[in-house]
Every structure is written in structure tokens, then in C-alpha cells.
Amino acid sequence: MSGNIRIGLVHATMNSVSPILHAFSQLDEKADLVNFMDEGLIYELNETNTVTNRMIMRLSALAGKAVESHVDAILFTCSSFTPYVAKIAELMPVPVLSSDMSMLEKAVDHSSDITVIATVKAAGPTTERMLKDIAAERNKTVRIKIFVLPEAFQALQKGDVLAHDQIIQEKIHEHKDDKTIVLAQYSMARAVESFDLPNVLTGPHISAQSIIQKALENK
Structure with missing residues (x-):
């Protein structure tokens, strides 16, 4: 054993x-x-x-x-x-x-400006609410932008991992200068595995x- x-x-x-x-x-x-x-x-x-x-x-x-x-x-x-x-x-x-609790705590500790990218509709507002709760516990104010990409989730469900990854990568590129980017779901981590993106946080x-x-x- x-x-x-x-x-x-x-x-x-x-x-x-x-x-x-x-x-x-x-x-x-x-x-x-x-x-x-x-x-x-x-x-x-x-x-x-x-x-x-x-x-x-x-x-x-x-x-x-x-x-x-x-x-x-x-x-x-x-x-x-x-x-x-x-x-x-x-x-x-x-x-x-x-x-994602550990990741969200890290995001709040690192930055007051946080961009959240999700592929499941419910994950966007859920992540925003959790970030605000963590910030309140730390007596900190955070500004949060939320982007939900349901088409990426649909692509992954159909087995089209390349399309899933590309949709996420394009959104990250649009906001590449943002201080902290949070990918709200585990399934999204694969989209950035091959890149060195210190401002992008993933949960797994x-x-x-x-x-x-x-x-x-x-x-």
C-alpha cells in the first residue's frame, strides 16, 4: 500500500x-x-x-x-x-x-486591477464575487473586468481543443498589458501551458x- x-x-x-x-x-x-x-x-x-x-x-x-x-x-x-x-x-x-480559492487570494495579493476570463457563464460572476469577498477581508479595493467565452467551452465539449485554446489565447492577447489575468476554470489552463505569461494565473x-x-x- x-x-x-x-x-x-x-x-x-x-x-x-x-x-x-x-x-x-x-x-x-x-x-x-x-x-x-x-x-x-x-x-x-x-x-x-x-x-x-x-x-x-x-x-x-x-x-x-x-x-x-x-x-x-x-x-x-x-x-x-x-x-x-x-x-x-x-x-x-x-x-x-x-x-480556485488559492489562486484568487494570490490575485488579490498581487494586484488591485484584475481581469477574469471564463468559458462558463456562471463562472464569471462567481469569480468576481469571490475576488471582492477576499479583497474585503484584506481591506483592499479591487477593480475587476469580466470576459466570458462560452464558444470556447462549446468547442472543448466537441473535442476541438485547438479552437478552445485559440479563443482564450486571443482574449489574453487583447489584454496582454493587464497587470493580472485570472483564468477562471481548470479546463482553461491548457491554453497557456506552452507560454511564459507571468501575469496570467491558472488554478490547477x-x-x-x-x-x-x-x-x-x-x-
Whole structure:
């Protein structure tokens, strides 16, 4: 049996799986990863643009299954549900982290002017709200611009990864002089993997580091 820590990954879309697995593979500290999926959540969210109590219950059930699998910590990988993760975390006996919290904290710490690019409609305002909440906790004022590119998400769902990446890259290029650019979803990270863009923040690597640290602190 492996002596590694065990991390439960809770997904609402297949598009989040590859980026977060890749991020963990790049870390020095190795972890055993256990995946839990309810892909119907992201389809329902895209159709209704509303997070319901029933959807939160479904996410909680996935987290509960992770606990039953004896994980040391749980990472949610879909940023659209970030505002509800704290409520779920209260029910869990292990550390729980939302997909983008560490990245958003870093964005607020680094800049007062933040550009957010998302491909899921709900992720734009969700990310903006979280940034404002973090800034308020730090007694800081932030100016936020939001751009949502649903055509990129649609391209990725159809398997056209090149079109997905190009749409995101073009938007980044339009705002290349902005101080801090946040890519709101894990699935977007692939669009900038081959580029050195210090002003662009992506969630997978930052959150992988953070959840491993929380798991180690809790052992």
C-alpha cells in the first residue's frame, strides 16, 4: 500500500480532470488521487445558470464518498461551485478546498486591477464575487473586468481543443498589458501551458500545492 497522502478530487465536468492530474504530476510531493464525478451538474448549471440546493447536496454526496475512501483532503475542481464549498467543508472531517480559492487570494495579493476570463457563464460572476469577498477581508479595493467565452467551452465539449485554446489565447492577447489575468476554470489552463505569461494565473498548479499542504498539516 502506498505511503503517499490521498487526495479526493470532486469533479462536475470531465474538462477539469486532465488539468488537475497534470498539475499533481508536476509536484515533488506525490499523492494518490481518487476521483469522484457528477458531470450532470455542469450541464444543468449551463442550462439554468442557477446553483440549487439539490446540486449542493449532490456535491456533498461526492465529498462524502471521498471521506469513505479514506482521503486525507478533498479538492473541488469546478470554480462555478466555489461559493458553496465552505458550507460543504463544515460537514467533512478532512480539509476541503475549492478549485480556485488559492489562486484568487494570490490575485488579490498581487494586484488591485484584475481581469477574469471564463468559458462558463456562471463562472464569471462567481469569480468576481469571490475576488471582492477576499479583497474585503484584506481591506483592499479591487477593480475587476469580466470576459466570458462560452464558444470556447462549446468547442472543448466537441473535442476541438485547438479552437478552445485559440479563443482564450486571443482574449489574453487583447489584454496582454493587464497587470493580472485570472483564468477562471481548470479546463482553461491548457491554453497557456506552452507560454511564459507571468501575469496570467491558472488554478490547477496553485490548488494542487495548497491541498497537499493542507493534507500534510492535518496528518
